[in-house]
Amino acid sequence: MTLSTSTLDPAKAVYDQSVPARAPWSHLIKKGQILRIVDAKGQQAVDTLFYSAEKPEERYSAQDTLAEQGSAYVTTGTRLISNAGNLMATVIADTSGDHDTSAGACSCEANTVRFGHQTKYMHACRENFVVALAGHAMSKRDIVSNINFFMNVPVLPNGELAIVDGMSKLGDYVEIRAEMDVICAISNCPQVNNPCNGFNPTPIQILIWDGPA
Amino acid sequence: MGQNEPTPEEYRARYFALKAQAQLANASRPAAKRLENPTVLPPELIGVEEIIPPGWYWTGRIARGQSLRLINAEASAGVAALFWNAHDTSERLNPGDTVKVQWTARISRGHLLLSDMGRAIASITEDTCGYADLIANGTTRKALERKYGADVYRRNSHDNFILAAAKHGLSERDVGPCISFFAPVVTDEAGNFFWNADALKPGAYVDLRAEMDLIVALSNCPHLLSGGVEAKPVRLQIWNSPPAQLDDFNRTATEETVRAFENTDAYLAGY
Numbered sequence: 001m002t003l004s005t006s007t008l009d010p011a012k013a014v015y016d017q018s019v020p021a022r023a024p025w026s027h028l029i030k031k032g033q034i035l036r037i038v039d040a041k042g043q044q045a046v047d048t049l050f051y052s053a054e055k056p057e058e059r060y061s062a063q064d065t066l067a068e069q070g071s072a073y074v075t076t077g078t079r080l081i082s083n084a085g086n087l088m089a090t091v092i093a094d095t096s097g098d099h100d101t102s103a104g105a106c107s108c109e110a111n112t113v114r115f116g117h118q119t120k121y122m123h124a125c126r127e128n129f130v131v132a133l134a135g136h137a138m139s140k141r142d143i144v145s146n147i148n149f150f151m152n153v154p155v156l157p158n159g160e161l162a163i164v165d166g167m168s169k170l171g172d173y174v175e176i177r178a179e180m181d182v183i184c185a186i187s188n189c190p191q192v193n194n195p196c197n198g199f200n201p202t203p204i205q206i207l208i209w210d211g212p213a
Numbered sequence: 214m215g216q217n218e219p220t221p222e223e224y225r226a227r228y229f230a231l232k233a234q235a236q237l238a239n240a241s242r243p244a245a246k247r248l249e250n251p252t253v254l255p256p257e258l259i260g261v262e263e264i265i266p267p268g269w270y271w272t273g274r275i276a277r278g279q280s281l282r283l284i285n286a287e288a289s290a291g292v293a294a295l296f297w298n299a300h301d302t303s304e305r306l307n308p309g310d311t312v313k314v315q316w317t318a319r320i321s322r323g324h325l326l327l328s329d330m331g332r333a334i335a336s337i338t339e340d341t342c343g344y345a346d347l348i349a350n351g352t353t354r355k356a357l358e359r360k361y362g363a364d365v366y367r368r369n370s371h372d373n374f375i376l377a378a379a380k381h382g383l384s385e386r387d388v389g390p391c392i393s394f395f396a397p398v399v400t401d402e403a404g405n406f407f408w409n410a411d412a413l414k415p416g417a418y419v420d421l422r423a424e425m426d427l428i429v430a431l432s433n434c435p436h437l438l439s440g441g442v443e444a445k446p447v448r449l450q451i452w453n454s455p456p457a458q459l460d461d462f463n464r465t466a467t468e469e470t471v472r473a474f475e476n477t478d479a480y481l482a483g484y
């Protein structure tokens with residue numbers, strides 16, 4: 001992991017919004033703008049997707065991003081690559097550590113498989129994504145493997161892959177600079193069946209700055 | 214919190230109990246009782262047989278209960294694949310769920326492919342290679358130009374998948390993350406990827422049994438991490454395999470696989 005901090009002043013942000021625990025969020029981030037996601041209380045997974053605002057068929061690709069990077073986690077310096085192989089955004093600050101982009105988002109249906117049929121009626125990230133994307137004329141078809149900021153999923157040499165306790169502390173953040181106009185869709189993860197949210201979903205804070213003029 | 218809702222401590226205890234069970238199951242899979250698929254398929258079982266040329270794609274349908282065999286006679290460096298539910302293509306392979314639900318990125322014989330709807334869509338009933346990658350593939354024209362130069366056009370999986378999807382009325386929106394068979398991507402302790410070329414042996418094959426009617430797209434382009442090798446021809450056979458019985462190995466491997474099949478059964482029953 002490559003930890004790094006930011007010098008951006010929250011007082012100068014053009015957007016500053018709290019997203020409640022378990023809620024969806026989406027917003028246009030213009031090329032050059034910087035998005036900060038703050039894990040306001042710590043140990044909160046933030047499921048995140050990016051779509052080209054101009055041509056939403058072009059979207060974030062976890063597999064292309066990791067193949068080009070040659071390693072399994074998102075951190076400072078990670079270039080977020082689209083399904084067409086273009087650079088969509090760059091992670092420019094990260095105070096927390098290695099973020100997952102392999103394990104996908106939780107869903108009611110996957111919860112029934114993982115944790116039992118009794119978990120079907122628990123709110124889930126893909127419910128949030130469907131609602132968030134509906135606001136941009138997209139649907140379940142458009143949901144692809146996302147980034148899980150502040151979610152800790154080691155991929156071990158023997159192949160083992162499991163969500164373990166989050167490492168993020170109160171106030172940790174990541175910053176992402178948009179390299180094209182993107183729609184960012186977020187699910188503030190409601191999951192309590194695994195450790196990704198410390199079994200207690202909490203609010204996050206989203207800030208956006210205009211890039212250097 | 215409702216009266217009967219588990220406490221955080223109870224959720225945690227259940228999560229780690231499931232993890233321990235799954236680790237045991239994953240460790241015992243290689244030695245477990247197996248379906249004895251014929252090493253060489255008798256011609257009367259084979260419905261379709263084709264050779265996918267280097268760089269090309271194949272697409273078609275596989276009915277529930279039939280199997281797709283991929284034979285990697287010349288140790289080509291990965292074959293990428295997408296799967297859609299033939300009756301509702303908004304349901305498709307979900308790599309994240311496939312690795313997360315089975316607690317491993319090393320998906321091989323005895324594992325399932327899961328859709329985004331929590332259903333078993335295919336079972337890996339044989340895999341003599343032992344490596345499939347669901348985390349890192351993706352060849353695009355742009356990536357290949359960055360890696361090998363822009364002087365020649367190179368066929369790539371993203372373009373291949375758009376072409377395959379188009380032949381079923383689908384579009385780039387339907388081309389999601391894939392699985393790559395014969396792709397020995399391993400990670401070190403720090404999470405760096407390595408291509409374990411020694412694991413690619415000529416003649417390795419994979420059998421995938423469809424658990425619902427599927428549309429399949431295959432792309433015979435080398436994995437991006439394979440280091441610039443040329444693709445080799447890959448043979449595919451669609452064959453009449455025994456359908457999954459109630460005591461089927463892939464179905465009964467873990468609590469999770471049982472529930473994935475229960476979800477598929479309910480869907481096939483019309484619910």
Ligand SMILES: [Zn+2]
Binds near residue numbers: 047106107125191
């Ligand atoms: Zn979630």
